[in-house]
Amino acid sequence: MSGNLPLAILLSSLLPGLAIFFLSEERHQLRVALNISGALLKVGLVAAALFGVWQGQHYEMSLPLVPGYPFLLRLDPLALLFVSLSAVLWLLTTIYAIGYLEESPHRSRFFGFFSLCVSATVGIAMAGNLVTLFIFYELLTLATYPLIVHRETPQAIRAGRIYLAHALGGGMVLLAGIAWLHTVAGPTEFAAAGGALDHVDAERRTDLLIAFALLVAGFGVKAALVPLHSWLPVAMVAPAPVSALLHAVAVVKAGVFGIARTVYDVFGPALAHDLGGTEILAGVAGATILWGSIQALRQDDLKRRLAYSTVSQLSYIVLGVSLFGPVATVGGLVHLVHQGVMKVTLFFGAGNLAETLGLHRVSELDGVGRRMPWTMGAFTLAALGMMSVPPLAGFVSEWHLGLGALEAGAPWALAVLLVSSLLNAAYFLPVLHRVWFRAPAGPWQEQMPRMRLETRLSLLVPPLATAALVVLFGLAAGSSLSPLAWVGLISAQEYPG
Amino acid sequence: MSDAVSAPWLMAAPVVLPLAAGLISVVLPRGRAELAVGVGALILIASSALLQTVTASGTQFMAVGGWTPPLGIGWRLDFIAALFLTVTALICLVVALFARGYLRRALPAVDERFWPPFLLLWAALAALYLSADLFNLYVALELLTLAAVMLVTLEGNGAALTGAMRYLLVALAGSAAYLLGVAFLYQGAGTLDLAQAAAGGAVPALAVALMTAGLMAKGALFPLHGWLPPAHAAAPAPGSALLSGLVVKGAFYVLLRLWFEAEPIAGTTRQILGLLGVLAIGWGALLALRQARLKLVVAYSTVAQLGYLLLIFPLAEGAWRTAALSGGLYLALSHSMAKGAMFLSAGLVLYAAGHDRIAELRGLASRAPMTLFAFALAGVTLMGLPPSGGFIAKWQLLTAALGGGQWPWAVVLLAGSLLTAGYTFRAVASTFGSAPAQRDFRTPPRSLEWLALGLALAALGIGFLAADWLPRLEAAFR
Numbered sequence: 005m006s007g008n009l010p011l012a013i014l015l016s017s018l019l020p021g022l023a024i025f026f027l028s029e030e031r032h033q034l035r036v037a038l039n040i041s042g043a044l045l046k047v048g049l050v051a052a053a054l055f056g057v058w059q060g061q062h063y064e065m066s067l068p069l070v071p072g073y074p075f076l077l078r079l080d081p082l083a084l085l086f087v088s089l090s091a092v093l094w095l096l097t098t099i100y101a102i103g104y105l106e107e108s109p110h111r112s113r114f115f116g117f118f119s120l121c122v123s124a125t126v127g128i129a130m131a132g133n134l135v136t137l138f139i140f141y142e143l144l145t146l147a148t149y150p151l152i153v154h155r156e157t158p159q160a161i162r163a164g165r166i167y168l169a170h171a172l173g174g175g176m177v178l179l180a181g182i183a184w185l186h187t188v189a190g191p192t193e194f195a196a197a198g199g200a201l202d203h204v205d206a207e208r209r210t211d212l213l214i215a216f217a218l219l220v221a222g223f224g225v226k227a228a229l230v231p232l233h234s235w236l237p238v239a240m241v242a243p244a245p246v247s248a249l250l251h252a253v254a255v256v257k258a259g260v261f262g263i264a265r266t267v268y269d270v271f272g273p274a275l276a277h278d279l280g281g282t283e284i285l286a287g288v289a290g291a292t293i294l295w296g297s298i299q300a301l302r303q304d305d306l307k308r309r310l311a312y313s314t315v316s317q318l319s320y321i322v323l324g325v326s327l328f329g330p331v332a333t334v335g336g337l338v339h340l341v342h343q344g345v346m347k348v349t350l351f352f353g354a355g356n357l358a359e360t361l362g363l364h365r366v367s368e369l370d371g372v373g374r375r376m377p378w379t380m381g382a383f384t385l386a387a388l389g390m391m392s393v394p395p396l397a398g399f400v401s402e403w404h405l406g407l408g409a410l411e412a413g414a415p416w417a418l419a420v421l422l423v424s425s426l427l428n429a430a431y432f433l434p435v436l437h438r439v440w441f442r443a444p445a446g447p448w449q450e451q452m453p454r455m456r457l458e459t460r461l462s463l464l465v466p467p468l469a470t471a472a473l474v475v476l477f478g479l480a481a482g483s484s485l486s487p488l489a490w491v492g493l494i495s496a497q498e499y500p501g
Numbered sequence: 502m503s504d505a506v507s508a509p510w511l512m513a514a515p516v517v518l519p520l521a522a523g524l525i526s527v528v529l530p531r532g533r534a535e536l537a538v539g540v541g542a543l544i545l546i547a548s549s550a551l552l553q554t555v556t557a558s559g560t561q562f563m564a565v566g567g568w569t570p571p572l573g574i575g576w577r578l579d580f581i582a583a584l585f586l587t588v589t590a591l592i593c594l595v596v597a598l599f600a601r602g603y604l605r606r607a608l609p610a611v612d613e614r615f616w617p618p619f620l621l622l623w624a625a626l627a628a629l630y631l632s633a634d635l636f637n638l639y640v641a642l643e644l645l646t647l648a649a650v651m652l653v654t655l656e657g658n659g660a661a662l663t664g665a666m667r668y669l670l671v672a673l674a675g676s677a678a679y680l681l682g683v684a685f686l687y688q689g690a691g692t693l694d695l696a697q698a699a700a701g702g703a704v705p706a707l708a709v710a711l712m713t714a715g716l717m718a719k720g721a722l723f724p725l726h727g728w729l730p731p732a733h734a735a736a737p738a739p740g741s742a743l744l745s746g747l748v749v750k751g752a753f754y755v756l757l758r759l760w761f762e763a764e765p766i767a768g769t770t771r772q773i774l775g776l777l778g779v780l781a782i783g784w785g786a787l788l789a790l791r792q793a794r795l796k797l798v799v800a801y802s803t804v805a806q807l808g809y810l811l812l813i814f815p816l817a818e819g820a821w822r823t824a825a826l827s828g829g830l831y832l833a834l835s836h837s838m839a840k841g842a843m844f845l846s847a848g849l850v851l852y853a854a855g856h857d858r859i860a861e862l863r864g865l866a867s868r869a870p871m872t873l874f875a876f877a878l879a880g881v882t883l884m885g886l887p888p889s890g891g892f893i894a895k896w897q898l899l900t901a902a903l904g905g906g907q908w909p910w911a912v913v914l915l916a917g918s919l920l921t922a923g924y925t926f927r928a929v930a931s932t933f934g935s936a937p938a939q940r941d942f943r944t945p946p947r948s949l950e951w952l953a954l955g956l957a958l959a960a961l962g963i964g965f966l967a968a969d970w971l972p973r974l975e976a977a978f979r
Contacts, residue, residue, distance in 0.1 A: 069968055146881065168922065176918055183900050
């Protein structure tokens, strides 16, 4: 039992973040040093934790908070899945953001809240009970707001207002669910494969179902389940690194992760299935997958198209969580990681187009592959992954989700997945066609002085790294070091025997 | 009444020190601020020591001047009183430090006149927390009102005088009602000691009704809240912080002791008080959302926040009684700090912009980011978001509502948080963007920003003390 490691993982972004707030705008070097060293330290700590947990170590930290609920941080395999994703993508996104925001105002504020955002995310991942999770969940809401309104334009302020209304409203529903569960079952903490609620009387099943619905609805706002998703496309006005972080790691994943915790470790898959809660959830997820894809087809703004794609892809994870069975679990949870690396690559690409050439619309992208081959190469790999083209990461997720759907006796879910893949192709392939096979309409509106590379190095390295991961997670899925192998470990815990 | 007080001078310190300093400050030609800050630090030390004493050796009683109840001045120091003394001392000390720097810069005409009523107010609050019988409470309440009205009048302009006059009239009517209630109680029960009266089983309903109405007027509890916004907005910012943070909660403190130590009335009356709370939350928030001036937003927010305190009355029933009561006290304490911080930052906005018209604050966020951050952080406590003290309170009230099968109150609690977020972020968002060229903002002094931020952080931080405080607050009502 060691509590220092979870605390260190939390503080490795929290302390640099707090320090950055007090740096004056001109202290560029020091800010970069703080950011990068915090991010590197976090990756190192997470690597140590992965090794330790794999060896069977138990890391837990507990402080008294409210009666019945300690402030509990714990590193279990599910927590580590999310923590690792956050740590790696935070490092890359930070490098990207440093390049992206060069010379723009309010950078201390930006990077301070950026770090707070990631701290909240790893806090959500490591939380050992619902109250601790809620603390970080609300911190995430508040820390993200200044990032969304960062540009301080009227649209940004409006997007911030819509985001806050959704996220705080969801938070209150979540709190109601937590309190409801507390009054029914007393204090609980997360337990693999459930069992935390076994002592609740059979006649209080309705209360349990209400609590389940409130919890899932509360998390569902951030997970952008239809019809709670409308904040996500609006939040696109934020700078590209924020969108990347929001869509791949922080906000939306926090919602999805919360749903996974609720199903697996609060109720347990058996009870959640038994209550009938997951069946409805699977239906909502299926509808969200199709709705998001259909909406994505209609968007000309590249970032909005990607946003609706996120709405759709997130529900792949929710679908995997809500279908009963170990294989669907593997498919859903591995997509937590796979969707993250693919979507962050796509947003890096969109950001590079905007920052280098001032391009925002799909219809402006004719021939841009010749001007920015590296960026668009990475973008293309990620887009193909989203279409579940083998052997990329997306295929691995989809394959397990499909098998899981059949195992759970839900062939309709398989049909949803297949239709969605077609729709993904329908909204990504035209983009790729324009990028690679059409001639440019005219000279590019260069936004920065021409250099030897197609854009700044700090804007180029992150997408190339994440695109490499998209390939690697697909090709090496069978390796014991892959996300798939780790998710297999989680799945075996949640479905013992 | 047998426990001897281990240190009577210590128990008297929170009342005697500010009273003496207040009297001295009247004749002191200058250096009043320094006197207040120095004495304030002493009071904070004494209050913390009293908190230790209560922790170590339980509730303390003291008969001032050797007269014992039912005739004399009986003081009682339990955990609740010690906690309120300490938190009050903390807030007053921060406000004193703030006022020392703020008034000189922003309102030099008010500077020296601020201190006597401020110190008197502090003494009255301490006496209020310590008083063990209903007549002493009356005296403390009167002193408190007088000092508070003086703080409202300080700026001497039309708005201040009108606001102060309305406040004075409502408060005097409240006093009269309260005193009448006390008289009825004495007639019926033959004692002014609440515990003795309750033990005798004879607390006339009329007496309780009159006292409650009087306290509601003084505490600006809906529908008797109308005097609060103009009065609180007219006072100089450090004064507003005291009025909204502490003075109205003083009346609530008495109300809570009256209703839950003697338990005179149960049932539907409590539901009615709860409904008034709902109306306060809705009405206060609605008006806060529509105000054009920042200080009025904060003042209407107080009206709404006081409504939460009324929700305790229906919720404190049965098995969840102590949860609701401890939650209510937590709410009062954390709101005191948060409201204080909010008014201090509103004062800094006023200093930086020269006005507090929300529509004309665009660009302020770049000039005074820390002020706005303090304001938003105080709002986080008012919203009841974790890990603030407001969250602990909301959690207690929420579980009491759901556990007691009274879920409509839970809906009110949660919806109220969203309304609070609405007016807080409306104010914050109005300061984003780039300032028009002709607008000239001053940068607020860093030290004053730190004080406002510190108070907001304290409101956030007391959430972490819940594991220690909550069980002891619950025990106080068993």
